[in-house]
Amino acid sequence: MGDRKSAEAKADRPRKAPYHHGDLREALLRAAEAELAEKGMEGFTLRGCAKRAGVSHAAPAHHFKDANALLTELAAVGFARFVAAMRARQNRAGTDPRKRLVGAGLGYIDFARANPALFRLMFSSFRPDFETINLKTEATDAFAVLVDSVGALRGVDPRTDRSAMRDVASAWATAHGLADLLLSDRMNFMDAISDGHPETLYADIISRSVPDRLLGGD
Amino acid sequence: MGDRKSAEAKADRPRKAPYHHGDLREALLRAAEAELAEKGMEGFTLRGCAKRAGVSHAAPAHHFKDANALLTELAAVGFARFVAAMRARQNRAGTDPRKRLVGAGLGYIDFARANPALFRLMFSSFRPDFETINLKTEATDAFAVLVDSVGALRGVDPRTDRSAMRDVASAWATAHGLADLLLSDRMNFMDAISDGHPETLYADIISRSVPDRLLGGD
DNA sequence: CTCACAATCTTGACATCGTCAATGATCCAT
DNA sequence: ATGGATCATTGACGATGTCAAGATTGTGAG
Numbered sequence: 001m002g003d004r005k006s007a008e009a010k011a012d013r014p015r016k017a018p019y020h021h022g023d024l025r026e027a028l029l030r031a032a033e034a035e036l037a038e039k040g041m042e043g044f045t046l047r048g049c050a051k052r053a054g055v056s057h058a059a060p061a062h063h064f065k066d067a068n069a070l071l072t073e074l075a076a077v078g079f080a081r082f083v084a085a086m087r088a089r090q091n092r093a094g095t096d097p098r099k100r101l102v103g104a105g106l107g108y109i110d111f112a113r114a115n116p117a118l119f120r121l122m123f124s125s126f127r128p129d130f131e132t133i134n135l136k137t138e139a140t141d142a143f144a145v146l147v148d149s150v151g152a153l154r155g156v157d158p159r160t161d162r163s164a165m166r167d168v169a170s171a172w173a174t175a176h177g178l179a180d181l182l183l184s185d186r187m188n189f190m191d192a193i194s195d196g197h198p199e200t201l202y203a204d205i206i207s208r209s210v211p212d213r214l215l216g217g218d
Numbered sequence: 219m220g221d222r223k224s225a226e227a228k229a230d231r232p233r234k235a236p237y238h239h240g241d242l243r244e245a246l247l248r249a250a251e252a253e254l255a256e257k258g259m260e261g262f263t264l265r266g267c268a269k270r271a272g273v274s275h276a277a278p279a280h281h282f283k284d285a286n287a288l289l290t291e292l293a294a295v296g297f298a299r300f301v302a303a304m305r306a307r308q309n310r311a312g313t314d315p316r317k318r319l320v321g322a323g324l325g326y327i328d329f330a331r332a333n334p335a336l337f338r339l340m341f342s343s344f345r346p347d348f349e350t351i352n353l354k355t356e357a358t359d360a361f362a363v364l365v366d367s368v369g370a371l372r373g374v375d376p377r378t379d380r381s382a383m384r385d386v387a388s389a390w391a392t393a394h395g396l397a398d399l400l401l402s403d404r405m406n407f408m409d410a411i412s413d414g415h416p417e418t419l420y421a422d423i424i425s426r427s428v429p430d431r432l433l434g435g436d
Numbered sequence: 437c438t439c440a441c442a443a444t445c446t447t448g449a450c451a452t453c454g455t456c457a458a459t460g461a462t463c464c465a466t
Numbered sequence: 467a468t469g470g471a472t473c474a475t476t477g478a479c480g481a482t483g484t485c486a487a488g489a490t491t492g493t494g495a496g
């Protein structure tokens with residue numbers, strides 16, 4: 001019986017919750033993601049997160065200044081996973097620069113469809129504070145994936161080449177528009193025109209956004 | 219003195235609020251739009267709308283089943299104005315089919331920037347009920363603007379031509395992506411690459427989305 | 437080892453929100 | 467004019483985010 005404490009500490013969810021949770025901060029982030037996925041941004045509640053994590057309604061205050069701070073942190077981890085999803089899809093696409101750019105775009109869309117509420121939090125909510133340093137850097141990393149992809153395709157660094165940066169804007173807008181409209185359920189008509197392979201259609205649309213250029217130049 | 223009633227009825231805001239508002243339904247829609255514009259979707263409150271309209275907190279219930287019903291109706295009038303904005307811009311663009319398609323896209327972006335919260339309500343919120351007949355038809359009309367524009371450019375009806383419908387999807391995604399990213403404040407980098415004419419850049423990006431075709435076909 | 441302090445969590449309270457039921461005021465057809 | 471229908475108000479309820487105060491536990495200095 002002397003091992004009661006250590007047994008509780010090891011279990012992911014202790015049988016009887018100890019007064020101190022142990023890792024409430026991480027548990028709240030997981031709970032917040034689940035809450036967001038189930039109830040959506042409009043039904044998200046901080047008390048619901050607390051209940052999910054098995055703590056009282058005011059416990060989160062000790063780890064996050066307020067509900068928006070929790071959502072800010074969640075958006076930051078969302079962007080980190082977002083970058084990973086894009087890079088993974090991009091690397092699966094091989095070495096052809098155009099295929100890799102399209103791959104990043106498909107990863108963009110994939111992530112949005114797999115994490116609709118989280119994606120909306122990251123892009124269409126004013127609740128997360130984008131001045132928070134952690135979120136700001138993670139979001140910048142996501143932008144860098146597109147910049148690098150276009151740079152590889154165009155053979156120049158978009159950060160110094162205006163024409164290439166316009167391609168970044170074009171590719172981003174296209175991928176983002178597809179993702180957001182898919183989440184809004186406004187792209188159902190695509191089923192009838194995609195020959196059962198919607199991804200091929202997304203890929204085609206993304207590819208158009210950065211046309212081949214025989215001559216570079218601003 | 220017999221004209222007291224008519225004088226009150228004509229004033230936009232009667233001096234001393236009569237017990238019966240007169241046109242509370244319309245007043246609530248205007249109030250809701252103002253509330254949305256000021257506080258955004260996340261700070262929108264029904265009681266705030268009621269206060270704006272100068273009535274008690276429970277008065278809206280007599281005109282809208284609940285807060286979502288009010289937002290549903292607001293989204294519907296939003297789509298009507300959205301269609302008008304696109305058509306106006308399109309007609310200003312002249313007769314060239316490509317310029318007209320780009321015009322519709324610029325109207326899309328214009329509307330989003332002029333009515334950010336309303337646009338988000340229309341596209342990125344689950345609070346309006348898109349099964350409501352009024353909203354459904356208005357949203358369908360908006361879709362029709364793009365379908366017609368692409369149809370005129372391609373010379374076929376996208377409703378029966380799969381290739382043309384793919385162009386609709388492409389143009390829509392591009393315009394929508396630009397609009398949504400602009401609202402999210404993620405396109406600030408475009409200032410540096412647009413030579414002071416961001417609209418020209420938007421137009422270029424939209425135009426890319428539906429490339430010229432020498433050969434039609436599926 | 438112990439004990440005081442810091443960190444963590446709970447409880448209780450408050451204002452505000454959406455919604456409902458009951459009541460009050462006004463309009464209009466008869 | 468009058469009584470029913472319409473429109474608005476008041477008051478209440480449960481739920482929410484946040485704050486203040488108290489309870490519990492971890493920890494380091496002595």
